[in-house]
Amino acid sequence: MSIFSDNIRFLRAKKMATQQETANAVFLSRVRYSKYEDGRSEPPYEVLIRISKYFNLSIDLLLTVDIRKYPLEDILHLPDNRIVLPVVIDREGNNYIEIVTQKASMGYLSGYSDPEYIESLQQISLPFLTNGKYRAFPALGDSMPPFKDGSYIIGKYVENIEDLKPNKSYIFVTLNDGISYKRFKQRKKRAVTVAANNSFYKPYDIPLGEIVEIWQYASGIFPEDFEPDHYENYNLQDMFLEIRKEIRNLNDKIS
Structure with missing residues (x-):
């Protein structure tokens, strides 16, 4: 037996479907499908896709995670390319807010769809954030004031x-850049244009195929030494950064 065979047997039972009904739904004979459930055979890729769509569960979870350990109610079903989003809930059924620390962020791209990884993250609960799924990500660099390292x-x-x-802030999780916090500017045919609050950084495009997840800004957690009035000084800092950028461009032209 394998994780895959255990998973599809478990999911079929949840659906209260017979092997014949499931085989018909994925265009297989009952004998061939039963071999997958018994672990006597492994399905080819095209069959895996059909089984994944039938059970509405991603292929990576079907093959690598024993979903019997996780109630199906703890899995949020989503459209498009993301079939499931693992979540953590308390005994009353309330969603926790997982905190992706700077150390944990290094493995987020490979663990975002793994319930065990999500369950391992630190968690908090904020009563004023309801009606949706929330997650906290570390702020890095100086591109999105007033957030800075430690936020x-x-x-x-x-x-x-x-x-x-447009002009709302989002956390973009992408294959190339990992986790980044930017302001959405516009949607193009095959990309989205984003920009930083810090005018020193130029707007750029993120290809749609590189986007893994998007989270809309909801709130912030600031370090102990954060002083809100510093945000008013960013206009002055932006002016100096703009001067630096113009000097850099001038030097580029001269050289």
């Missing part, structure tokens, strides 16, 4: 890219 940005999961609103 955490809490985002609300965005299910559909069409829900992005």
Whole structure:
């Protein structure tokens, strides 16, 4: 037996479907499907896709995670390319806010769909954040004041890219850049244009195929030494940064 065979047997039982009904749904004979459940055979890729869609569960979870350990109610079903989003809930059924620390962020791209990874994250609960799934990510660098190193940005999961609103801030999880916090500017045919609050950094495009997750800014957790009035000084800092940028461009032209 394998994790895959155990999973599809478990999922079929949850559906209260017979082997014949399941085999018909994925265009297989009952004998061939039963071999997958018994672990006597492994399905080819095209069959895996059909089984994944039938059970509405991603292929990576079907093959690598024993989902019998996790109630199906703890899995949030999503449209498009992301089929499931693992979540952590308390005994009353309330969603925890997982904190992706700077150390944990190094493995987020490989663990975002793994319930065991999500369950291992630190968790908090904020009563004023309801009606959605929230997660906290570390702020890095100086591109999005007033957030700085040591801050955490809490985002609300965005299910559909069409829900992005111009000039609103989002956490973009991408294959190339990992976790980044930027302001959404516009949607293009094959990309989205984003920009930093710090004008020293130029806007750039993120190809749609590189986007793994998007979280809309909901709140922030600041370090102990954070002083809100420093935010008013960023306009002055932006001016100096703009001067530095112009000098750099001038030097480039001269050289």
